[in-house]
Amino acid sequence: MRKEKLIVIGNGMAGIRAVEEIISLSPEIFDITVFGSEPHPNYNRILLSKVLQGDTSVEDITLNDWNWYEENDITLYIEEKVISIDSINQEIRTDQGRIEFYDKLIIATGSLPFILPIPGVEKEGVTTFRDISDTNQMVKASQQYKKAAVIGGGLLGLEAARGLLNLGMDVTVVHLSSYLMERQLDLTAGKLLQQELEQQGMSFLLEKQTQEITGHERVEGLKFSDGNLLETDFVVMAAGIRPNTELAQKAGLHINRGIVVNDYMETSSANIYAVGECAEHKGMVYGLVAPLYEQGKVLAKTICGGDVRPYQGSVLSTQLKVSGVDVFSAGDFIEDEQKKSIKVFDEQDGIYKKIVLKGNQIVGAVLFGDSRDGNRLFSMIQKQQDVSEVEKISILQPISGQGSGSLVASMSADDIVCGCNGVSKGTIVEAIQNQGCTSVDELKACTSASRSCGGCKPLVAELLQHTLGSEFDGAAQKEAICGCTSLSRDEVVEEIRAKGLSHTREVMSVLGWSNEEGCSKCRPALNYYLGMVNPTGYVDERESRFVNERMHANIQKDGTYSVVPRMYGGVTNADDLRRIADVVDKYNIPLVKVTGGQRLDLFGVKKEDLPLVWEELDMPSGYAYGKSLRTVKTCVGEQFCRFGTQDSMGVGIALEKKFEGLWTPHKVKMAVSACPRSCAESGFKDIGFIGIDGGWEIYVGGNGGTHLRGGDLLYKVKTDEELMEITGAYLQYYRETANYLERTSAWIERIGIKNVQAILDNVEERKKLNLRIDEALSTYRDPWKEIVENKQAKKELFETVVTS
Ligand SMILES: Cc1cc2nc3c(=O)[nH]c(=O)nc-3n(C[C@H](O)[C@H](O)[C@H](O)COP(=O)(O)OP(=O)(O)OC[C@H]3O[C@@H](n4cnc5c(N)ncnc54)[C@H](O)[C@@H]3O)c2cc1C
Ligand SMILES: NC(=O)c1ccc[n+]([C@@H]2O[C@H](COP(=O)([O-])OP(=O)(O)OC[C@H]3O[C@@H](n4cnc5c(N)ncnc54)[C@H](O)[C@@H]3O)[C@@H](O)[C@H]2O)c1
Ligand code: SF4
Numbered sequence: 001m002r003k004e005k006l007i008v009i010g011n012g013m014a015g016i017r018a019v020e021e022i023i024s025l026s027p028e029i030f031d032i033t034v035f036g037s038e039p040h041p042n043y044n045r046i047l048l049s050k051v052l053q054g055d056t057s058v059e060d061i062t063l064n065d066w067n068w069y070e071e072n073d074i075t076l077y078i079e080e081k082v083i084s085i086d087s088i089n090q091e092i093r094t095d096q097g098r099i100e101f102y103d104k105l106i107i108a109t110g111s112l113p114f115i116l117p118i119p120g121v122e123k124e125g126v127t128t129f130r131d132i133s134d135t136n137q138m139v140k141a142s143q144q145y146k147k148a149a150v151i152g153g154g155l156l157g158l159e160a161a162r163g164l165l166n167l168g169m170d171v172t173v174v175h176l177s178s179y180l181m182e183r184q185l186d187l188t189a190g191k192l193l194q195q196e197l198e199q200q201g202m203s204f205l206l207e208k209q210t211q212e213i214t215g216h217e218r219v220e221g222l223k224f225s226d227g228n229l230l231e232t233d234f235v236v237m238a239a240g241i242r243p244n245t246e247l248a249q250k251a252g253l254h255i256n257r258g259i260v261v262n263d264y265m266e267t268s269s270a271n272i273y274a275v276g277e278c279a280e281h282k283g284m285v286y287g288l289v290a291p292l293y294e295q296g297k298v299l300a301k302t303i304c305g306g307d308v309r310p311y312q313g314s315v316l317s318t319q320l321k322v323s324g325v326d327v328f329s330a331g332d333f334i335e336d337e338q339k340k341s342i343k344v345f346d347e348q349d350g351i352y353k354k355i356v357l358k359g360n361q362i363v364g365a366v367l368f369g370d371s372r373d374g375n376r377l378f379s380m381i382q383k384q385q386d387v388s389e390v391e392k393i394s395i396l397q398p399i400s401g402q403g404s405g406s407l408v409a410s411m412s413a414d415d416i417v418c419g420c421n422g423v424s425k426g427t428i429v430e431a432i433q434n435q436g437c438t439s440v441d442e443l444k445a446c447t448s449a450s451r452s453c454g455g456c457k458p459l460v461a462e463l464l465q466h467t468l469g470s471e472f473d474g475a476a477q478k479e480a481i482c483g484c485t486s487l488s489r490d491e492v493v494e495e496i497r498a499k500g501l502s503h504t505r506e507v508m509s510v511l512g513w514s515n516e517e518g519c520s521k522c523r524p525a526l527n528y529y530l531g532m533v534n535p536t537g538y539v540d541e542r543e544s545r546f547v548n549e550r551m552h553a554n555i556q557k558d559g560t561y562s563v564v565p566r567m568y569g570g571v572t573n574a575d576d577l578r579r580i581a582d583v584v585d586k587y588n589i590p591l592v593k594v595t596g597g598q599r600l601d602l603f604g605v606k607k608e609d610l611p612l613v614w615e616e617l618d619m620p621s622g623y624a625y626g627k628s629l630r631t632v633k634t635c636v637g638e639q640f641c642r643f644g645t646q647d648s649m650g651v652g653i654a655l656e657k658k659f660e661g662l663w664t665p666h667k668v669k670m671a672v673s674a675c676p677r678s679c680a681e682s683g684f685k686d687i688g689f690i691g692i693d694g695g696w697e698i699y700v701g702g703n704g705g706t707h708l709r710g711g712d713l714l715y716k717v718k719t720d721e722e723l724m725e726i727t728g729a730y731l732q733y734y735r736e737t738a739n740y741l742e743r744t745s746a747w748i749e750r751i752g753i754k755n756v757q758a759i760l761d762n763v764e765e766r767k768k769l770n771l772r773i774d775e776a777l778s779t780y781r782d783p784w785k786e787i788v789e790n791k792q793a794k795k796e797l798f799e800t801v802v803t804s
């Protein structure tokens, strides 16, 4: 039976959550294609604030990686924008000229940041805060400039400001209203918040209307309507958002503020639905994930058929994600003729609580300084609980001051624990008691609790402890490697060693994985740990690897691949260049790019051409796709440079020849410079070598990515042999102790350079580590050559099967 074609425009949080709901209801009905204009698979936009504040990294906020799309047979086109919808012929067209037919179409285009209509907004140094690219821009600006101004003192502006403070900038928040977060707080809470943030180092200009952004090409300041000026090097616009409706408008759909939908998320056009921030329901447009996820549930049921409970709109609750600030707001929190409030204000401790009652119903709440009662109050608001029988003041006081255990004990089963995902206490308790969840990560996988902003994690953990009672295992609360198990990385590796486990499925079965297939997080990790523990006995499981590692090339947004041949030490010759040029001509390779790691990257290679390209290049794989040694960059060194004191190219080539093909927890880059001028940028590599008089300095844990980190000096050595020995021992220690997907920069901070030095100081230990790395290296075979020589693998992986 022909599957119906479902197209989703927008690869963001609401669109993909709706797809998840659809797949869980009816995995077989639709052939799904998703278009996303950003260059990433679906990620957790909420956590961009945490990325900026340095609490997590861009790599760690992916919600659904490429494997998820592949496993669910979803075609994803990234960096491809849908530019028109033909609702008569049921077709969409993209900016790449692609035209696709749909049976059903979901518009999930989100919002656009509101850009103040004032002169100067186009200047260099003005940004918004909406996506990964904006976040990277802010991190980069903080490395070059000192003064930042954030326009807008709402949730987004304050989270951006906290991030910029953490990045070392002087930050002034410019706000239109007389107090902060006026959409979520009342005057008292807004002022308390300001005091707290001032203590953290933030400055504020309130009741300021920005009239112009001054400067030549780059921003130099802000000019206000009262004539005052503020000098600044960088401006973040966080003055609200607007639903992204242009596409729907052009298609003739009914638009008001957003794309108008009914209670079933249907737009005014047949077979077209809208969900998320772009949708307007009963005059409301939402900008938080909880309502968008509720909409996604309704949409999935509508589209899959069956009983649908119509969407009735959502009550909102918010929390600011700034460490050291405890603030909560929910529902309708401003008093008027019909709505009266009850307040508790402890000025000494800076604690303020207010509930707003309409008749006998609690309709809103604001908490500052102690938000532990937030969930309970939110549940009362959602349930429109009648409080006529209750002594009103007690609503504000029953939990505070008591232990946290009693907080979860006092919650009723339908009280919401995770606001973002609408998960109640009852659902979590059921998952613990009936589905055997024993850790927060398992609960996240089972119920989605704590999957979004993460603010509810402590409460989920308390509930777990409370429910399990004496069976609660504190040790199990260590970071589990994924939601399929409660075991940590160290425990899994220990079990693999102790029980001699030799296959991912065996690990999952023997160690009692809750999901017998594993998931896209644990399968590649197990494959790595098994290979690390038993390098000569373990047979690598191709199917457990990420797609790029399976294909030995990097997949690009148009479905073609990029190919990087190995050029040891970044050194090449006429023969290699001639062969590369011939291959480029023969296979119509559209782009050849010199990489930052001194390699040539051939972009736009068709999947079926990959084995032929590799065969004709006749060069080893550069592993540009792998969690392994990528490149050793070198400066020309003593051979040609006047300043060179060492043979950087020779050492670089020797390092690369020795360690090529070594699987590591994450990618590893090296650089060798022959003098402290460090032309190969040795200070920002996983391992960097700098030639000095009479030897080398070895730097480790450097990173040139979003969270720039200069390497730490590990050792000074006198000879090239010592350099090799230390490098081997260091790399093996990293291989044996890091979590899968942990870069050396994060690992060294976690483990501590002094502890690593203590291990490597021990000559015997160093020898053993080197023996073990040599064993791992002994298994290396060039993967391109293997495929070229293996007809079966070539056929399975690279020949496109055409069925009619
Ligand atoms: C820094 C930050 C922190 C936040 N913190 C919180 C929080 O703590 N709690 C909370 O509840 N909410 C928070 N939010 C809001 C939350 O992230 C959004 O409500 C949510 O992401 C909206 O989901 P969406 O799918 O509607 O839109 P988006 O996630 O923006 O997704 C829309 C996607 O569609 C793509 N797109 C648009 N047009 C096209 C087109 N024509 N073709 C193809 N693709 C297109 C866009 O590029 C985008 O990737 C935060 C937002 C930000 C920016
Ligand atoms: N923790 C969270 O829940 C969280 C965090 C970040 C973002 N978000 C969401 O992201 C979206 C965007 O956030 P936001 O804070 O930009 O939106 P917002 O509309 O909540 O706040 C914008 C703020 O900017 C102020 N403002 C408007 N024009 C201004 C001007 N000319 N000069 C100075 N100030 C001006 C407004 O007074 C308002 O307080 C919202 O939907 C928000 O809910 C949520
Ligand atoms: S690092 Fe020193 S030796 Fe190497 S190229 Fe630069 S200046 Fe010359």
Ligand code: FES
Residues within 6 Å of the ligand: 417, 418, 419, 420, 421, 449, 450, 451, 452, 453, 454, 455, 456, 457
């Ligand atoms: S409250 Fe945001 S993830 Fe649970």
